[in-house]
């Protein structure tokens with residue numbers, strides 16, 4: 001689907017690609033933004049339009065987060081979510097971490113190598129409340145940025161977000177919970193997520209990982225053990241069989257019994273990043289509903305969907321059915337905003353060359369998406385991609401996978417299609433295991 005804005009850039013309902021093409025051909029609309037594709041109607045205001053509330057669904061992940069813009073429809077079976085737009089936001093937590101490590105090393109070298117002694121200054125610094133490590137902070141900002149951008153592009157009234165892996169409260173008092181819990185199936189998924197987290201995704205008896213794990217009753221039911229989570233652990237099928245109807249203590253593992261009695265701390269169950277996202281969304285003034293990963297997984301299994309970031313996002317929350325899960329997915333990769341470094345360093349840490357202070361060269365910035373028309377030479381023809389500027393005015397152009405498609409293109413041949421906004425865009429491959437947008441695209445971020 002295509003996002004649609006009115007003449008004052010306020011969001012309208014998204015329309016189909018075919019309709020967008022017709023509107024553009026008839027001159028009733030202008031292209032507002034290429035990624036995600038958005039048109040602006042020149043003759044319409046939002047008051048004259050029929051809006052249905054949309055929901056943004058987010059599944060925050062450590063490397064990438066899935067986003068889905070859906071239209072919610074109420075039906076007898078429950079809420080049905082029709083996907084209108086799917087995207088995956090790739091975070092750069094690893095890269096941020098690596099850069100911070102490099103910076104710390106360079107500072108250490110400077111402190112010790114060629115300066116006189118200087119008293120340490122670490123102790124007079126304090127971290128503000130809610131401080132997150134920069135790598136996590138960048139993830140939070142990525143999600144909040146895209147929530148805000150989608151709210152500008154579509155009439156989103158609610159955000160459904162997966163906040164926790166499982167619901168601690170409902171695990172304690174399953175009888176007070178909703179009808180799905182009493183049916184027992186969803187409860188099973190919550191319990192499983194809880195156990196995986198608590199027992200570190202390994203067999204409690206032999207420590208085996210990467211094997212199918214079964215829920216094991218520490219005191220067997222035949223010996224009066226209960227189904228409560230405090231009586232459950234994870235075991236590989238071999239250990240489970242070997243244990244038979246003995247208790248864990250009789251099986252030679254009293255420590256399992258002791259560990260089971262201690263409940264998993266809330267802090268471990270719900271991580272700080274997700275709470276930061278939640279509070280950030282609340283500050284935007286949007287209705288935020290939080291759900292658990294156990295429910296996401298239950299929904300996904302129930303609908304028989306493959307595991308992608310986007311299907312997980314679609315399955316967040318209270319939903320009876322989803323449509324459009326296999327729409328094309330927009331890949332969004334966070335690139336950062338360049339470096340503050342004034343020089344490069346060689347392998348031995350010595351400065352090498354100078355980096356220019358200004359980012360803009362003849363009105364172009366590294367990361368801008370450009371269309372270039374080259375009249376002659378090796379790269380004759382038309383190229384569209386991300387520009388990498390040089391002070392000489394001869395630019396490189398890279399495609400969305402970070403591969404260089406043209407080199408040394410004169411700035412007069414280039415025209416900006418979309419200004420750099422901190423992200424690069426491309427089509428997301430379907431299979432989650434196959435390589436997605438190559439990190440090479442981050443070359444654009446190293447901008448001057």
Ligand SMILES: [Zn+2]
Nearest residue numbers: 203206236239
């Ligand atoms: Zn085992």
